[in-house]
Amino acid sequence: MSKDIWGFIECHRDFRDSEADSFWHAAIDLDHLNVQRNYDAFGCLFGVCDDEQFVPVAPVRGLPVDASNRAREGRETIGGRSASWVTWAELKQVDWDEESARPDCRIREYRLDADHGWQFLERHYSPPPRFVELCGQPLRIAGRPAEHFPEGSQWVDEDRMFRVERLRRRDAVTDGQWGPIWSVMRTLAALHGDDDVRLVVWFDD
Incomplete structure (x- = not known):
């Protein structure tokens, strides 16, 4: 609720x-x-x-x-x-x-900026289709990436990157x-x- x-x-x-x-x-x-x-x-x-x-x-x-x-x-x-x-x-x-005690339960997305490198874009409460395809796992796993992939795992697709990492306050x-x-x-x-x-x-x- x-x-x-x-x-x-x-x-x-x-x-x-x-x-x-x-x-x-x-x-x-x-x-x-x-x-x-x-x-x-x-x-x-x-x-x-x-x-x-x-x-x-x-x-x-x-x-x-x-x-x-x-x-x-x-x-x-x-x-x-x-x-x-x-x-x-x-x-x-x-x-x-x-930092949080354990990795964020949401996948974090970054965008590549030509001048500043990888810039944080957003946290996804529902895994985007692009990430689901990249990780090669069904939605039930892609939706809880921290439970199934090691901290620091990342998937890069051209100008987008998805990472499993910790939150800061x-x-x-x-x-x-x-x-x-x-x-x-x-x-x-x-x-x-x-x-x-x-x-x-x-x-x-």
């Missing part, structure tokens, strides 16, 4: 709202930042929907005991599970070049999708401190 992420970026202030019982304030709803469904990112950050490729940055910690009212109400409305949170201070310590949590979240958190942290800005999330199913 598919899962989506919900939550807020919260900021700790030295005052409470008139209706709040916490010093943490919900600064922005993730819904406004267009966070897309991405199981690689969910696993890398929170250990949700992952094949244990990475040690999660903030494995299911539950909702913070001092979560903002909006976060509490939002989770109750959605009925979400697997809640967790992570501060900007923790995210700044992440080694985004760290930055491949799972891409700037294209998560950049807006990091930008908001970075801005708030510059004003209030790295430990006083956090991402609070939960997932539906």
Whole structure:
């Protein structure tokens, strides 16, 4: 069953709202930042929907005991599970070049550039016909290449290359999708401190 992420970026202030019982304030709803469904990112950050490729940055910690009212109400409305949170201070310590514990379960495609050599093109959630032909295996095997071919295996066809290799954290949590979240958190942290800005999330199913 598919899962989506919900939550807020919260900021700790030295005052409470008139209706709040916490010093943490919900600064922005993730819904406004267009966070897309991405199981690689969910696993890398929170250990949700992952094949244990990475040690999660903030494995299911539950909702913070001092979560903002909006976060509490939002989770109750959605009925979400697997809640967790992570501060900007923790995210700044992440080694985004760290590789996964085992090769990526998806085949990775590269394109040959005359000036820059092989350039990464995309990961395929379904093996493209070109790769299926090159590897000479049925779809059930081509669809899970890391289980059937050694790490580093590659197939070249003119200007295309397909490889079995490991993911980096930055491949799972891409700037294209998560950049807006990091930008908001970075801005708030510059004003209030790295430990006083956090991402609070939960997932539906």
